[in-house]
Amino acid sequence: ASGTEQKREIVFVTGNLGKLREVSAILNDNTEHLPLPIINKVVDLPELQGDAKSVAIEKAKVAVASIQGPCIIEDTCLFFNAWNGLPGPYIKWFMSSCGNEGLNKMLTSYDDKSASATAIFSFCAGVGQPVHLFEGEVKGKIVPSRGSEGFGWDPIFEPEESNGKTFAEMTKDEKNLISHRRRALQKLRTFLLENKDLWTKQPNK
Amino acid sequence: ASGTEQKREIVFVTGNLGKLREVSAILNDNTEHLPLPIINKVVDLPELQGDAKSVAIEKAKVAVASIQGPCIIEDTCLFFNAWNGLPGPYIKWFMSSCGNEGLNKMLTSYDDKSASATAIFSFCAGVGQPVHLFEGEVKGKIVPSRGSEGFGWDPIFEPEESNGKTFAEMTKDEKNLISHRRRALQKLRTFLLENKDLWTKQPNK
Numbered sequence: 064a065s066g067t068e069q070k071r072e073i074v075f076v077t078g079n080l081g082k083l084r085e086v087s088a089i090l091n092d093n094t095e096h097l098p099l100p101i102i103n104k105v106v107d108l109p110e111l112q113g114d115a116k117s118v119a120i121e122k123a124k125v126a127v128a129s130i131q132g133p134c135i136i137e138d139t140c141l142f143f144n145a146w147n148g149l150p151g152p153y154i155k156w157f158m159s160s161c162g163n164e165g166l167n168k169m170l171t172s173y174d175d176k177s178a179s180a181t182a183i184f185s186f187c188a189g190v191g192q193p194v195h196l197f198e199g200e201v202k203g204k205i206v207p208s209r210g211s212e213g214f215g216w217d218p219i220f221e222p223e224e225s226n227g228k229t230f231a232e233m234t235k236d237e238k239n240l241i242s243h244r245r246r247a248l249q250k251l252r253t254f255l256l257e258n259k260d261l262w263t264k265q266p267n268k
Numbered sequence: 269a270s271g272t273e274q275k276r277e278i279v280f281v282t283g284n285l286g287k288l289r290e291v292s293a294i295l296n297d298n299t300e301h302l303p304l305p306i307i308n309k310v311v312d313l314p315e316l317q318g319d320a321k322s323v324a325i326e327k328a329k330v331a332v333a334s335i336q337g338p339c340i341i342e343d344t345c346l347f348f349n350a351w352n353g354l355p356g357p358y359i360k361w362f363m364s365s366c367g368n369e370g371l372n373k374m375l376t377s378y379d380d381k382s383a384s385a386t387a388i389f390s391f392c393a394g395v396g397q398p399v400h401l402f403e404g405e406v407k408g409k410i411v412p413s414r415g416s417e418g419f420g421w422d423p424i425f426e427p428e429e430s431n432g433k434t435f436a437e438m439t440k441d442e443k444n445l446i447s448h449r450r451r452a453l454q455k456l457r458t459f460l461l462e463n464k465d466l467w468t469k470q471p472n473k
Contacts, residue, residue, distance in 0.1 A: 171377040
């Protein structure tokens with residue numbers, strides 16, 4: 064078949080409706096809305112081993128093959144500068160094996176506690192189209208757990224710009240103002256608004 | 269097509285001829301040789317994130333699709349008991365990021381230095397056939413680097429049965445007598461000898 068099909072939505076691959084709301088709110092800010100709504104779908108994505116960007120690109124390719132239309136994937140990494148790339152994309156395995164206490168304990172013998180949190184949002188307009196990556200970073204340091212907001216490693220990550228609060232000691236709004244996710248999403252938003260033709264219409268396959 | 273094709277070889281997926289010789293020597297010991305020779309081929313295998321066995325099974329499926337005949341894949345893991353599953357299948361990323369010195373440093377604050385080295389050899393007779401896993405384990409502990417034999421984390425792994433030597437302080441023959449690789453390969457050898465029909469003849473696809 065050939066011709067041009069009008070796409071009706073962008074799919075954010077997640078099962079988490081809270082994340083969908085946050086992503087949708089940041090991508091559609093008050094100044095200009097995206098021309099298509101953002102919906103969520105759950106897709107089982109195999110995660111490869113490798114550096115963060117390769118992992119993100121491979122996931123996006125699998126997702127777009129399943130969704131057959133514009134889609135967004137999120138990947139989060141936490142890098143300890145003393146560890147030269149770890150936990151990185153393996154943070155979820157460090158969390159499930161050792162937890163926040165373990166991450167602190169493993170870092171005890173290192174003077175350098177600095178870390179950076181990164182979010183990568185991958186966007187692909189359709190099957191066979193390039194995968195675009197949008198990265199946001201927040202620098203900070205690893206500290207013993209404090210606070211009860213947020214999730215995951217939020218209690219042990221203290222951003223440089225937070226006046227001494229961990230992510231888990233900040234309200235959701237405070238965190239979202241400076242978060243790695245917001246920074247990545249703002250880049251994605253700019254790209255989507257500047258390249259509407261790329262993803263609102265796609266040739267049929 | 270149908271019918272039965274006589275297979276001519278087993279493929280061990282590796283680019284390392286030293287590993288091929290060792291594997292071939294253990295699988296063909298003096299008492300009984302396998303009915304087919306073992307050759308090596310290099311296949312680019314994507315490694316998934318996940319537990320060791322899932323990683324091994326997925327790799328074997330990709331390998332057999334490429335080789336279209338009986339094949340063997342090796343996976344090695346190093347588990348620190350204090351870390352509840354890490355480094356595990358991610359040991360190569362720990363090595364490339366932090367090295368042997370880093371692994372010791374990360375473990376400094378833990379009293380429990382015990383660890384186990386495991387090898388998983390996966391065997392698949394052909395496309396669509398089940399993947400069989402053969403696991404060998406050596407228990408030991410993590411110590412500051414000693415010795416210059418071997419490779420990778422051999423200098424920091426001291427097996428319980430080595431009279432205080434690390435793998436890197438043992439000759440190749442000493443190491444091969446007790447190694448996790450030998451233990452896994454002996455299980456694979458037994459399986460191959462007891463199930464020759466399964467893999468020496470396969471229906472054509």
